[in-house]
Amino acid sequence: MRFLISAAGTGGHVFPALEFSAECIKNNHDVLWMGTKTGLESRKVPEKNIQFMTVPMRGFRGKGLLNKFISIFGLVASIGKTIIFLFQNKINFVVCFGGYISLPVGIAAILCRKQLILHEQNAVMGTSNKLLAAFAKIIFLGTPLAMVSQKNTQLVGNPIKSINKHQDMAPPKSDELKIYVTGGSLGSEFINKNIPIALSALNIPIMIKHQSGLNKLDGVESLYTGRTSSDIQEFYETPLENILWSDFVICRAGALTLAEVTSLSRGCIMIPLPSAIDNHQLENAKQIEKLNMGLIYEESASPQALQEKLISIIEKKMYLGWQNNTNSIDHFQAAERMLSSILQINNS
Numbered sequence: 001m002r003f004l005i006s007a008a009g010t011g012g013h014v015f016p017a018l019e020f021s022a023e024c025i026k027n028n029h030d031v032l033w034m035g036t037k038t039g040l041e042s043r044k045v046p047e048k049n050i051q052f053m054t055v056p057m058r059g060f061r062g063k064g065l066l067n068k069f070i071s072i073f074g075l076v077a078s079i080g081k082t083i084i085f086l087f088q089n090k091i092n093f094v095v096c097f098g099g100y101i102s103l104p105v106g107i108a109a110i111l112c113r114k115q116l117i118l119h120e121q122n123a124v125m126g127t128s129n130k131l132l133a134a135f136a137k138i139i140f141l142g143t144p145l146a147m148v149s150q151k152n153t154q155l156v157g158n159p160i161k162s163i164n165k166h167q168d169m170a171p172p173k174s175d176e177l178k179i180y181v182t183g184g185s186l187g188s189e190f191i192n193k194n195i196p197i198a199l200s201a202l203n204i205p206i207m208i209k210h211q212s213g214l215n216k217l218d219g220v221e222s223l224y225t226g227r228t229s230s231d232i233q234e235f236y237e238t239p240l241e242n243i244l245w246s247d248f249v250i251c252r253a254g255a256l257t258l259a260e261v262t263s264l265s266r267g268c269i270m271i272p273l274p275s276a277i278d279n280h281q282l283e284n285a286k287q288i289e290k291l292n293m294g295l296i297y298e299e300s301a302s303p304q305a306l307q308e309k310l311i312s313i314i315e316k317k318m319y320l321g322w323q324n325n326t327n328s329i330d331h332f333q334a335a336e337r338m339l340s341s342i343l344q345i346n347n348s
Contacts, residue, residue, distance in 0.1 A: 006105035007097035011185030019159035023335035078104035121255035124280035157334035187213010196223035248319035253281035267322020
């Protein structure tokens with residue numbers, strides 16, 4: 001089979017798509033990828049020796065009037081380019097992982113009568129997936145949807161990197177508390193500024209690993225004072241190792257990050273991005289609170305509230321309870337389940 005993958009922009013879309021691509025390739029299927037010139041995929045996909053094509057699509061929602069007009073022209077051009085690509089490469093399945101690029105690729109798949117598959121990572125379905133949902137053969141879900149129920153859905157989880165199933169999930173023993181701090185692949189200015197100050201003010205021995213995001217390293221290290229020791233990097237290539245190393249995680253509430261954290265039996269303080277479209281990060285975080293694997297702190301709350309939450313978690317050792325809970329969704333098997341379901345379509 002020949003698969004066209006559509007994913008662009010941030011790690012939340014790109015990394016699950018990469019894991020699904022790896023599963024396809026492992027099973028001797030051909031994978032081609034439609035992305036953008038500037039997104040994370042433009043660097044990560046060629047590294048995997050996957051044929052990579054770009055379209056001039058840009059985001060639409062939350063943009064100014066001029067950018068919206070430009071996006072409309074980009075949409076039309078992207079649909080046309082994708083249609084040509086689909087015919088030239090004899091694609092069997094088009095698999096869209098949400099985000100703005102999925103709209104032109106999905107529309108092209110519909111016009112060319114190709115089998116359209118969607119994957120929604122978040123608890124709130126994104127705009128592109130909403131518009132394409134009625135035409136999709138299957139809609140895979142990374143987490144249960146918070147509000148809208150769609151037909152033809154399968155809850156499979158968010159594809160994440162596999163680990164040794166016999167690996168010890170317990171954090172390394174240490175007299176110091178170990179915390180992994182991450183704002184996602186792009187980083188978070190709020191987290192970079194406020195978390196070091198809040199942790200340093202606790203004045204207890206803490207070991208920190210902090211992912212600042214690309215080009216956001218400057219100034220973060222100087223904010224860690226007192227009894228904290230920190231390792232700060234723009235981007236960690238092996239975030240799963242940092243999660244396993246930690247006692248708990250402080251993070252945004254992106255679907256992929258939460259899937260990784262909870263799959264490794266860690267809990268987290270979740271700081272949802274308030275500007276996230278449809279407030280989907282807050283809905284993601286609510287799903288984790290239901291599992292009793294984390295607490296939500298919203299940016300609108302006071303710095304004092306953040307410190308109080310940290311003190312409560314540490315003094316009551318709530319993180320130990322989080323480590324004893326598990327996510328009912330096995331995200332490690334998500335890519336395998338997706339491929340199996342898609343191939344059943346072909347055999348039916």
